Amino acid sequence: MPELPEVTVIAEDVRSLAAGKEVTRAAIFRDDVSNAGVEGFGEKLVGKTLKGTGRRGKIITLDFGDYVGVVHLVISGRVLRLPEWREPDKIHTAVVEFDGGEPLVLAFTRLWLGYFDLYDPDRVDDHPLLKRLGPDPFSEEFTPEYLRYVFRRKAAIKGLLLDQSVVSGLGNIYVDEVLFEAKVHPTRKANTLTPEEIEAIHSATRDILGRAIEARGTTFDSYHDAFGETGKFQHQLKVFTHAGEPCPVCGTGIHKLRVAGRGTHVCPVCQPTD
Ligand SMILES: [Zn+2]
Known part of the structure; x- marks a missing residue:
């Protein structure tokens, strides 16, 4: 599932490919892919120019002036550049064609659990997912005091x-890496953390996410950027996907357990449970 770094990279790729270009065709596979529905999706987007892109948590925002596209890729969604227009189908769930020089066709794939909603710019904060988002890890609100x-x-x-x-943008991969870096066991009760441990979680979050964006994300299963390239941060992961291998700090075997319903990777020595 794309997390903050991967969504950042995809949003920037879409901007570099399509910003300043006008939409000439736009279609979705089924009504449930967008709040605009099959009819409204094309009607609202054709003729609009992409002014810029952004990210809110793990959600891509596309600024089309009169509308903001709110794209949630959820599990295995991707943005693909297609050689030419094709009608949307089960895989290519939303397809948008832009003009300008050689035609640009972007497919937003596998949005069955995600979506490509269109919102009025002044209503976008009412989007059910956006209105509950906590602070972004790179925002001013994300401070050690806030975490305490x-x-x-x-x-x-x-x-x-x-x-x-609580915090927007983190998912299973980066939470495991952050807690390893901060030397905090994932099952620790939050109210037992010391101020030093909270400080360590705060700085590890920014450090790891920043380095992951520089490496253009982590490709662990399906993630590719909008140019079809894999990320490179998987080579810097210290515990995630390394169950049974030696801890890079102390050499103890990395354990895999389940926490919060998710596969979780820890060093039992570097991250004591109390
Ligand atoms: Zn260790």
Whole structure:
């Protein structure tokens, strides 16, 4: 599932490919791919120019002036550049063609669980997913003080970091890496963390996400950028996907367990449970 770094890369790729270009055709596979429906999707987008792109948590935003595209790729969605127009189908769930020089056709794939909604710019904060998003890890609101406040709860730290209303953009891969870097066990109750541990989680979050964006994301299963290239951060992962291998810090075998319903990777020595 694309997390903050992968969504950042895809949003920037779409901007570099399509910003300043006008939509000449746009279609979706089924009504449930967009709040605009099959009829409205093309009607609303054709003739609009893509002014820019952004990211909110793990959601891509596309600024079409009168409308903002809110794209959630969820599990295995991708943005693909197609050689020519094709009608949407089960895989190519939303297809948008732009003009200008050689035609540009982008497919937003596998949006069965995700979507490509169109919102009025002044209503976009009402989107059900966007209105519950917590601070972005690169925003000014994301401070150690903020984390101390949200971590006063007696819940496993991993579950809280995965909760998009607490911090937006983190998912299973980066939470495991952040907690390893901060030397905090994922099952620790948030209200037992010391100020130093909270500080370490704060700085590891920004450090790891920043390096992952530089490496253009992590390709672990299906993720590719909009140019069809894989990310490179999987080569820098220290615990995720490394179950049974030696910890890069102390040499102990990495354990895999389930926390918050998700496969979780820890070093039992570097990340003690108490
Ligand atoms: Zn270790």
